[in-house]
Amino acid sequence: MRAHVKSSFYCALFCFVQHVTSSQVLLSQQCWHERILQSVNLFTFADGYTQVVERLDGPITIPESPSTHPSLYQPDTNDDFPWTHPPICTPRLPSINSKLCIYTNTSFSNNRGISIFTTPSLALSFANLPAFKDPTVFTSNSINTPSNTWQTSHLPNRGIGMLASRPLVFKDRVTAYTPAFLAFLETDLGTAEREKYWRAAVQRLPKKTREMYEGLATLYGVESVKYQDVVKANAFQVEVRGGNHLALFPETSRFNHDCAPNAQYIIDPDLLTHFVHVTRPIKEGEEITIAYTSPLDTTSHRQSHLQNAFHFKCSCARCTSSSTDTTLATVASYQTSLNDWSPTSTASPAMAEHLLDLYRQEGLEGFMDVPYGFAALAYSGVGDEAMARKFAEKAREACLLKDARGVSQGLAIWEGMLEEGVEKHWSWRRRV
């Protein structure tokens, strides 16, 4: 069976396409609407936190051996490969009509190890990924290997952050790591039960990996829910055959947020690897940042998401400047005009160039596939083949920074334009 794994994080692509006529597409918003980082809800009880702490002291235990709780330990033949421990399973959970089990491979990627809390059927999908099938894939792609581009440091009011240890340029790779832990996103388990399974999953990992996990920042700082707390503060999302998993990449957790980030992440679903690449030049000693929320959302939207999900007040330049939302409105109005192919359209290559300037002014170099795409279409519209091609190439490059497997609709537009020739594109000389 070919596993279909999709990461929700190649989603910052702005290539949402709307089919208008069979030959014409309009660029609109993001093609994979960037899903904001979600997290596990730790305290779901009506009267809040104290009651949960009481419940945590309750008698819920994970059976250590099949003899104590035979019903909870249900090995099946498929469960053997590629796991180094017998799975530990929950009872059947009503909302997903499946049990969830802890699957661990302690020798995964040169003994880094991985623990996955998921359904037996999804575990089989994981096992069929190149990440498990081909043990050479990590070494040959320099994954889980220090890149010597960064070091962590305590920063005033920002906790630990990652600083460039040398000057970096566009597309430089900063990190490439596999997760230590993945957990199916469910709401059936109570906080206390979930904590026990997650703790058992992490404790099965090799010592070094486990210690990295346990040393990460938390939001609540409550020891009894520590394993969920770490995930709450640091997780990314990986989708496997439609099943949403929270994924904890220990090294990658050190990137702080900025609404004008100088780096961008991408999750390769086949390699199960989280990559971070540079989107504009970074000086030695400068902090390397990524966005935890879509930088194209309005300021209040970004602020409330960061407050609710990550418990911090966003104070980056684009959260405090009053001009950010005005610029975003201008961006939207240019994009509407550039999408107008009627005879009265005011769109022009100059307008597309101005749009590109606005993205750069806002520090959105990692999100430029849409403005590059508009520039390609605007130049094609006036019959400038060379410029259209130049910007189609840039749009393609920008798409690939967010699309590890090259499957987005947006990417297909630019590849089509480049392969078939600008003169064959529907936009060619449409505005002459």
Ligand SMILES: *[C@@H]1O[C@H](CO)[C@@H](O)[C@H](O)[C@H]1NC(C)=O
């Ligand atoms: C653990 O994963 C690796 C891939 O990194 C694989 O080669 C190995 O066979 C797996 N271990 C077991 C016991 O299946």
